[in-house]
Amino acid sequence: MNQDSVKIQQLKHRYRNSLATKLEELDSYLFAFEFGEGNIRSRLVELHEYLHKLAGSAGMYGYDDIAKMARDSMAVTNADSEMPEIIEVKDSVTRVRDLLEQHA
Amino acid sequence: MVGDFAVGKTSLTQKFVNNVFSDKYLTTIGVKIDSVMVDDTKVIVWDVAGRDSLSPINANYLVGAAGIVFVGDGTRPSTIDAMSSLWETTVDRVGDVPVVVALNKHDHPDWSVSSEQIIEFSNRGWDVFNTSAKEGENVKSLFESLVHKMN
Amino acid sequence: MSLNQDRVAEISQSLFDRRQFAYFLLDTQWCVLEASNNLQEFGFSNLEVGVDATDEIDFLVGIDISDNHELSMISSPAGDPIRVTFIPSVSTITVVIMDARQEFLRQKQLQQKANENELLLGTQEKLLSEIEEAKIKLELQNVELQEAARLQSSFLSGVSHEFRTPLASIMGYTNLLLKDSDETSANYLSAMKRSSKHLLSLIENLLDHGKFDSNEIMLNPKSTELAEVFSDVELLVRPLAETKSVNFTITTDWQAACFVVLDDSRLRQCLINIIGNAIKFTDQGRVTVVASLKDDDLHVSVEDTGIGVSEEHLKKIKQPFWQAPDTGKSGTGLGLTITERIIEMMGGALDIDSSEGVGTTVSFNVMAPSIEPTFHQEAQVLTQFNRSLSVLMAEDDEDIAFLVTLLLEEQGVKVVHVANGALAVDRLQHEDFDLVLMDLHMPVLNGYDAVSQIRGAGNTTPIVIMTASAIEADKGRAQELGCDGYLVKPVDIADLLNIAQQLVT
Numbered sequence: 230m231n232q233d234s235v236k237i238q239q240l241k242h243r244y245r246n247s248l249a250t251k252l253e254e255l256d257s258y259l260f261a262f263e264f265g266e267g268n269i270r271s272r273l274v275e276l277h278e279y280l281h282k283l284a285g286s287a288g289m290y291g292y293d294d295i296a297k298m299a300r301d302s303m304a305v306t307n308a309d310s311e312m313p314e315i316i317e318v319k320d321s322v323t324r325v326r327d328l329l330e331q332h333a
Numbered sequence: 334m335v336g337d338f339a340v341g342k343t344s345l346t347q348k349f350v351n352n353v354f355s356d357k358y359l360t361t362i363g364v365k366i367d368s369v370m371v372d373d374t375k376v377i378v379w380d381v382a383g384r385d386s387l388s389p390i391n392a393n394y395l396v397g398a399a400g401i402v403f404v405g406d407g408t409r410p411s412t413i414d415a416m417s418s419l420w421e422t423t424v425d426r427v428g429d430v431p432v433v434v435a436l437n438k439h440d441h442p443d444w445s446v447s448s449e450q451i452i453e454f455s456n457r458g459w460d461v462f463n464t465s466a467k468e469g470e471n472v473k474s475l476f477e478s479l480v481h482k483m484n
Numbered sequence: 485m486s487l488n489q490d491r492v493a494e495i496s497q498s499l500f501d502r503r504q505f506a507y508f509l510l511d512t513q514w515c516v517l518e519a520s521n522n523l524q525e526f527g528f529s530n531l532e533v534g535v536d537a538t539d540e541i542d543f544l545v546g547i548d549i550s551d552n553h554e555l556s557m558i559s560s561p562a563g564d565p566i567r568v569t570f571i572p573s574v575s576t577i578t579v580v581i582m583d584a585r586q587e588f589l590r591q592k593q594l595q596q597k598a599n600e601n602e603l604l605l606g607t608q609e610k611l612l613s614e615i616e617e618a619k620i621k622l623e624l625q626n627v628e629l630q631e632a633a634r635l636q637s638s639f640l641s642g643v644s645h646e647f648r649t650p651l652a653s654i655m656g657y658t659n660l661l662l663k664d665s666d667e668t669s670a671n672y673l674s675a676m677k678r679s680s681k682h683l684l685s686l687i688e689n690l691l692d693h694g695k696f697d698s699n700e701i702m703l704n705p706k707s708t709e710l711a712e713v714f715s716d717v718e719l720l721v722r723p724l725a726e727t728k729s730v731n732f733t734i735t736t737d738w739q740a741a742c743f744v745v746l747d748d749s750r751l752r753q754c755l756i757n758i759i760g761n762a763i764k765f766t767d768q769g770r771v772t773v774v775a776s777l778k779d780d781d782l783h784v785s786v787e788d789t790g791i792g793v794s795e796e797h798l799k800k801i802k803q804p805f806w807q808a809p810d811t812g813k814s815g816t817g818l819g820l821t822i823t824e825r826i827i828e829m830m831g832g833a834l835d836i837d838s839s840e841g842v843g844t845t846v847s848f849n850v851m852a853p854s855i856e857p858t859f860h861q862e863a864q865v866l867t868q869f870n871r872s873l874s875v876l877m878a879e880d881d882e883d884i885a886f887l888v889t890l891l892l893e894e895q896g897v898k899v900v901h902v903a904n905g906a907l908a909v910d911r912l913q914h915e916d917f918d919l920v921l922m923d924l925h926m927p928v929l930n931g932y933d934a935v936s937q938i939r940g941a942g943n944t945t946p947i948v949i950m951t952a953s954a955i956e957a958d959k960g961r962a963q964e965l966g967c968d969g970y971l972v973k974p975v976d977i978a979d980l981l982n983i984a985q986q987l988v989t
Contacts, residue, residue: 289884
């Protein structure tokens, strides 16, 4: 495991190229959370799960900053505890999205 | 006509006496004498060389004066400040004769005269005129006012 | 001055003829008693014996004649400069008129020059103070302008930001819809996506522009493999070229693993903008990109055979918001402005050369200090297994699944990947594995429920939980359910193999 193999490089490349889409997806979850219809708690869960996914994969691909920020944001968007303020959610998710944007 | 150099003593005199004006600056050497009738009075105008950095006013030219026109340049405050010391020189030589003040170049955009100065001159009993030798503004009034005071 | 009559006579004797001076003699009533012959030369024409001199000579009016007196420079009635000296005696006054032309010329030269100089000095001082005032005024105006520009750009970025969020959500939903749509819908959705993307990129440009104005743009230079940047860019722009009959090539002159320090995402942005423009304005022919690296300087030229730019437009092309009229192309007119500013920030310059109807060459350079390639740290010698391990991985995130699969396969591990807990449970009923890797958050059946079903069915295969969040990692619960270990993502393959070694014996 000296240098990444070609396949892994390709995979990393693929991941990097997917960051823009992930940014769009995160934005849409955030938007849905803020303006969507139906139960707000379930919308928060969806957002939370997306952050969860992001935290996992970003860390695996070496984007430690995104992973950390996403985990921080997961703590804010945890629907099991008290319902967070919309503004708090927005703030923390925006920090994640800004990082994504930086890398995308 | 007494004042600093290049304030317009000759221009005012020439405008009044001969109704001519030239933008070109020509320094007066010594004194130029002109005469003109104001109503029934023959006025002999002594257009005295201005005070400059090289020479003070030659007080000999002031002897016998029956009235003084102090001329200052409204665009050069120093020439107006100078009037007080010129007055001292003058009063030494000719006594407390009637005085009018011409603040000349009133047509110029750089005109800057403080109202305090005008008030100070008025307090001395001097009539103050904003003049423009170029436009002829107040030139006649200036001399007529002096003649009126002298009579 | 105490000249007596004898002296005057002497003077007149010797000098009359040279016409340098004249004289006349008055009694105390200004009546002329005597006059020299040459008085006419000075213009005193009517000064005859017996007349009142004050009637003829203005400068005598008001003169005090009881004392020595001199008018050193005065005009004669003929207009010439003369010196007039009054010499009183008991009952008479001698008035001596001397030619002063030479003295006049001397004084005039001196005085005219001196006074003019002094006037000039005064004017100069005034001008200087005016310049100073103007400078202060300009500075004030500049501050106001900057404030206005700042307000404008903060407004722009505010508005852009407000636009972006809903737009991004439109794009996000479009993406989600695209995943399971039929062909017709997919076509429509793709069109929507393209339009949204275009709109988004316009907004991004506005935002960037605003950030430049408020100096918020920061470069983030890092170790970058140049080839990767260029292949990324090629991937992105090639489809654009392929929709037209444009022959698109990229030529680079460096070795495969060439690492430099620069802000790769900004470089990408510049390349995409410049190459994108070249393709956009070229309907046939070619777009040729040539990049070379020399002396820590990356030079790129993008040559196209497009419509070109007229000389007149070339001057304006880098101005913000400017767009060539009548090209039928849309945009904010900010792309090139931003690109140029980024390039300048990166220590380079942008140059555009174009002839209308023939094509355009945009070239730029940026600082690109090379460094030794950073090899990934040598991992510890990995545990070797005597036989090939087989692993079942339940993970709904493809990104993670693919990567872990690859990494494990490179270590000789066989991996079967399923996308949720239910599939894992199902798979384990039919197949044996050495190890199960279980994600927690999964659709259909989550990790905990899957583990409990597996254990409930009596399966004792070692299970390692993978979770993205340490907060959620509930060791107690995992053990209670019968998990054998767990890893927090990002999962280190070495850790994973170590755990595997402990569990699989």
